[in-house]
Amino acid sequence: MKIEKDISLLAYNTFGIDAKAKIFAEYYSLDELRELLRQYRGEKILHIGQGSNLLFTRDFDGVILHSGMARARFLDDETVEAQNGLRLDDMIAQLTDMGYCGLEKLSLIPGEVGASAVQNVGAYGVEAKDVIERVYTIDVETLEERVFTNSECRFGYRDSAFKHELKGKYIVTSVVYKVKPGEATKTREEIITTRMAKLPTVGEVGSAGSFFMNPFVPEQQANALLAQYPDMPHFATPQGVKIPAAWLIEQCGWKGKTLGGAQVWPKQPLVIVNANNASAQDIIDLAAQVAASVQEKFGITIHPEVNYI
């Protein structure tokens, strides 16, 4: 294992915020993870992946855990078990090369396997929940292993039980995904091209991807808005009518606007970027102003997808 004290988290969050952590510990086996949890019992603990959905709003006065376990193996011809620290896209690239499909629409989503289950990542009509069979975890208190079936994870839109009632109680250690033999190269390439055209590239422009989640509104409210804005994109779903937050934000005139070093990404207004040495406060303030103007113009509350730490 590797333990560092008082370190900058700049390299550990894609927003590029230079917050500090009291302790940063990386483990390479489940035994090491258990040892760290024992050693730091009582401390504030945050397990991170690639830090691609985090906004460090201040220095972290506790222990940041990160997994250095990054292997995957076939359990049989239809299931792959991947360790939490493996980059999701690296796994998809390997599966595609080996002639397996199922996850290709999630190509190029930043982040690691562990967080894919926590966040229920999704893109182009596919969500992690569609391909996750089960999730292995370690209970932070008892240090025992617990396996969650897909339904026990209580997946929702960018959501799972690990973000609510189980938050901070379990560390996802590996995820079993369903795959099937099939050609996915073309789809993967198309998705990579589309994503690269509109989303900031990690390592070049700081961001956490979509800053806000798409809102769902009751049918009555959607109809009233449609009477006023006939071009408003909308999608009927069992949870209500989904309205793209990007459209709402664009209508409020935010595309390309800046506040301090933060900017609403001109190519995709759902994304807030660190355009010029933004402080966390710049990003928080810009996001708050964007949300307030959407609320004022449309009467719709948009909620951040990004985890404020």
Ligand SMILES: Cc1cc2nc3c(=O)[nH]c(=O)nc-3n(C[C@H](O)[C@H](O)[C@H](O)COP(=O)(O)OP(=O)(O)OC[C@H]3O[C@@H](n4cnc5c(N)ncnc54)[C@H](O)[C@@H]3O)c2cc1C
């Ligand atoms: C340019 C860009 C594009 C993006 N596009 C998409 C997209 O298309 N679709 C999408 O869904 N997301 C997208 N995202 C968001 C991000 O990729 C996902 O949320 C991803 O799952 C985050 O993974 P991570 O490893 O970076 O997790 P982190 O950001 O480090 O952590 C996210 C959360 O998971 C928790 N966590 C991490 N690992 C574990 C673990 N092992 N056990 C328990 N909890 C854990 C953390 O505590 C935190 O609460 C994008 C982000 C960027 C920067």
